[in-house]
Amino acid sequence: MTTLIENPPRPVSRTRRILGRNPLGLLFSAPYLVFVIAVFAYPLIYSVWISFHDFFFTAPGFEADRPFVGLTNYLTAFQDPAVIRSFGNVGIFLLINVPLTVVLSLLLASGLNRIVHFRTFLRVAYYVPYVTASVAVVAIWLFLFNGDGLVNTVLGPLAPDPSWLINSTWAMPTIAFFVTWKQLGFYILLYLAALQGIPKELYESASTDGAGPIRSFFSVTVPGVRPATVLVLLVSTVTGANLFTEPYLLTGGGGPDGASASPVLIMYQKGLQQGQPDVAAAIGVVLVILVLVIALLQNRFAGGRD
Amino acid sequence: MKKRQAVAAAALIVAALALTACSRAGSGGSPDKHGPITIWYSNNEQEVAWGKQMVEAWNAEHPDEKVTGQEIPAGRSSEEVIGAAITAGNAPCLIYNTAPSAVGQFEKAGGLIDISSLPDGAEYIEQRSGALSTQYQNAHGDYFQIPWKSNPVVIFYNKDIFKKAGLDPDDPQLSTYAGFLAAAKTVVEKGGADFAIWPAPTSEFFQMQFDFYPLYAAQTGGKLVVEDGKATFDDKAGDDVGEFWSTLYAEGLAGQEKYTGDAFADGKAAMAIVGPWAVSVYDGVNWGSVPVPTKDGIPADETYTFSDAKNIGFYTACVNQGTAWDVAKFSTSLEQDQKLLETTGQMPLRANLLDTFPDYFAANPAYAEFGDQAARTVDVPAGANTVQMLQAFRDEWSQSVIFGGKDVSQALADAAAKIDEIAKQP
Numbered sequence: 001m002t003t004l005i006e007n008p009p010r011p012v013s014r015t016r017r018i019l020g021r022n023p024l025g026l027l028f029s030a031p032y033l034v035f036v037i038a039v040f041a042y043p044l045i046y047s048v049w050i051s052f053h054d055f056f057f058t059a060p061g062f063e064a065d066r067p068f069v070g071l072t073n074y075l076t077a078f079q080d081p082a083v084i085r086s087f088g089n090v091g092i093f094l095l096i097n098v099p100l101t102v103v104l105s106l107l108l109a110s111g112l113n114r115i116v117h118f119r120t121f122l123r124v125a126y127y128v129p130y131v132t133a134s135v136a137v138v139a140i141w142l143f144l145f146n147g148d149g150l151v152n153t154v155l156g157p158l159a160p161d162p163s164w165l166i167n168s169t170w171a172m173p174t175i176a177f178f179v180t181w182k183q184l185g186f187y188i189l190l191y192l193a194a195l196q197g198i199p200k201e202l203y204e205s206a207s208t209d210g211a212g213p214i215r216s217f218f219s220v221t222v223p224g225v226r227p228a229t230v231l232v233l234l235v236s237t238v239t240g241a242n243l244f245t246e247p248y249l250l251t252g253g254g255g256p257d258g259a260s261a262s263p264v265l266i267m268y269q270k271g272l273q274q275g276q277p278d279v280a281a282a283i284g285v286v287l288v289i290l291v292l293v294i295a296l297l298q299n300r301f302a303g304g305r306d
Numbered sequence: 307m308k309k310r311q312a313v314a315a316a317a318l319i320v321a322a323l324a325l326t327a328c329s330r331a332g333s334g335g336s337p338d339k340h341g342p343i344t345i346w347y348s349n350n351e352q353e354v355a356w357g358k359q360m361v362e363a364w365n366a367e368h369p370d371e372k373v374t375g376q377e378i379p380a381g382r383s384s385e386e387v388i389g390a391a392i393t394a395g396n397a398p399c400l401i402y403n404t405a406p407s408a409v410g411q412f413e414k415a416g417g418l419i420d421i422s423s424l425p426d427g428a429e430y431i432e433q434r435s436g437a438l439s440t441q442y443q444n445a446h447g448d449y450f451q452i453p454w455k456s457n458p459v460v461i462f463y464n465k466d467i468f469k470k471a472g473l474d475p476d477d478p479q480l481s482t483y484a485g486f487l488a489a490a491k492t493v494v495e496k497g498g499a500d501f502a503i504w505p506a507p508t509s510e511f512f513q514m515q516f517d518f519y520p521l522y523a524a525q526t527g528g529k530l531v532v533e534d535g536k537a538t539f540d541d542k543a544g545d546d547v548g549e550f551w552s553t554l555y556a557e558g559l560a561g562q563e564k565y566t567g568d569a570f571a572d573g574k575a576a577m578a579i580v581g582p583w584a585v586s587v588y589d590g591v592n593w594g595s596v597p598v599p600t601k602d603g604i605p606a607d608e609t610y611t612f613s614d615a616k617n618i619g620f621y622t623a624c625v626n627q628g629t630a631w632d633v634a635k636f637s638t639s640l641e642q643d644q645k646l647l648e649t650t651g652q653m654p655l656r657a658n659l660l661d662t663f664p665d666y667f668a669a670n671p672a673y674a675e676f677g678d679q680a681a682r683t684v685d686v687p688a689g690a691n692t693v694q695m696l697q698a699f700r701d702e703w704s705q706s707v708i709f710g711g712k713d714v715s716q717a718l719a720d721a722a723a724k725i726d727e728i729a730k731q732p
Binding site: 057059062082142162252256 | 386389393394395397415508562690701705708
């Protein structure tokens with residue numbers, strides 16, 4: 001007869017309970033944690049705090065009264081028609097830019113994945129606008145889309161009047177096309193990487209089952225790159241919602257008459273130029289919440305159950 | 307697991323609080339302290355040359371109070387860089403490019419020294435700049451900036467284009483709105499210019515200083531756009547100026563699009579609204595200059611305009627404030643003002659400028675008109691909300707005058723109402 005003796009549970013030290021089984025892991029992740037705290041968490045928490053106070057920037061050591069003002073900054077911001085309009089403008093931008101980015105980058109990546117000749121040249125060609133400074137590229141687009149620019153010369157009588165960048169209807173779509181074109185190279189790279197992960201056998205099976213190239217694209221490629229699609233949706237939405245440089249440079253500060261002003265441009269004007277960082281912070285907080293909601297919806301509907 | 311998450315969250319909050327506490331105390335400076343200081347000046351070629359020689363001249367005589375001069379660090383605008391430096395506590399002692407529109411905000415931020423509080427502060431400013439100095443006071447009559455130099459704006463016109471259009475290049479008849487509009491039509495129809503004039507039609511707050519404001523100052527004999535906390539331009543003079551510009555845009559005589567180069571230098575526009583800096587810039591253009599127009603025309607020696615001044619800011623981050631004040635006075639002395647004129651062509655904000663430097667203006671007649679005009683200039687309204695006011699004006703101006711989407715008179719009334727509200731804010 002054998003007697004089973006149960007080992008008594010080893011006492012777990014308090015330090016281990018707090019730091020976990022691999023305390024060294026905490027040390028390794030500390031630099032990133034510090035980065036996230038300093039660059040992301042602290043400014044975010046601070047801007048939420050600013051948005052609920054009567055706040056302005058001051059010199060160190062300067063005593064300034066910064067009382068809690070509740071929702072006053074939010075009311076000030078969203079009673080301004082220019083702020084409301086800027087959210088509408090960026091909505092138009094996202095509606096054009098995000099779907100266009102997803103569709104074009106997937107189609108171009110699929111094409112680039114198949115071609116044999118000039119593959120490297122074409123990949124670089126699509127990537128060049130992405131790595132070129134916006135300031136330089138904007139100048140070219142100004143020449144292209146000005147009243148007497150190349151685009152209007154080609155279109156002749158079909159050119160809009162007033163021209164693209166000073167046309168209330170066309171200014172924001174023009175910016176959306178510009179940003180789509182400029183960022184496309186980056187998203188093509190993401191899709192090219194994702195395409196490498198689709199097994200060749202799936203295409204062969206589809207072909208054996210009688211699927212043509214279009215059917216294969218929709219039945220194999222599109223589901224195969226779904227994680228990349230979710231990433232492209234999220235990244236293009238977040239960067240699009242932060243639109244600033246293009247309306248600042250391309251349409252001269254959100255013109256014509258505010259038709260291309262984005263929330264971040266308005267935040268810049270109010271926060272840095274006009275000395276109202278509290279109102280700018282309120283706009284920023286609402287923008288973050290809206291982007292989070294859109295991102296959650298995108299993840300829910302495009303990301304599938306996994 | 308939950309405990310570790312709690313530890314991480316606690317660490318995050320503690321770190322955030324620690325960062326919040328990371329702020330430097332005051333500079334510890336005082337007007338009695340002397341020693342080395344740093345100054346910033348503008349980054350254009352002429353002002354850098356002036357700044358370098360001024361620093362060299364000071365350092366030669368004051369080896370124990372060495373001045374280090376450097377260009378304002380690059381940024382979207384000088385005002386943003388200066389604002390960031392104030393907040394960070396690392397602004398230099400003096401900045402020779404402080405825009406009057408930003409002074410109110412810098413004062414509110416505690417970034418500027420009240421020059422009136424120095425024993426000879428206000429006296430020095432008023433002695434040097436005379437009556438012009440009062441518009442650089444804050445609401446309480448204190449000086450938080452040293453008036454330094456102005457760039458009074460006038461109309462430049464291309465004599466070759468005017469001649470080609472059949473207009474007299476020596477008597478262009480631009481003093482009245484009717485004459486200006488007639489000449490504008492002619493130069494576009496017959497002179498080969500794309501537009502008669504092409505001021506930046508963009509939405510930045512400061513653009514009103516180069517279309518509406520000079521003409522409004524001229525039309526009203528030097529009225530500021532905001533006086534005693536009330537907008538002034540919702541009146542007949544404002545409507546006239548608005549209608550004048552509106553006609554130029556509506557008839558395609560002024561460009562609605564942003565031009566990527568210099569429309570006047572490129573011959574795309576027959577006229578430009580510019581300051582004395584333009585004399586050296588438009589070296590290759592056969593230009594003439596006249597004061598900005600008024601509705602019915604007034605003599606040149608009675609015409610006001612926008613000053614486009616840049617002043618000297620004296621910053622609280624400065625430790626050796628005694629030296630800084632001495633340098634400020636040295637750099638605005640008669641000798642240094644003469645050098646500023648000779649090097650940059652910009653007008654020192656001095657009373658009786660023409661009489662003070664008669665030899666310079668005799669030798670440089672192209673600048674004499676600016677020297678005369680410098681005595682009749684207006685600047686932006688004082689206060690912490692100046693930029694907000696100017697942006698409110700610009701938004702209404704863009705909608706109505708430039709793009710014709712609103713009645714001009716109504717737009718000016720709406721802008722005035724907004725500015726009156728903004729002026730009530732602290």
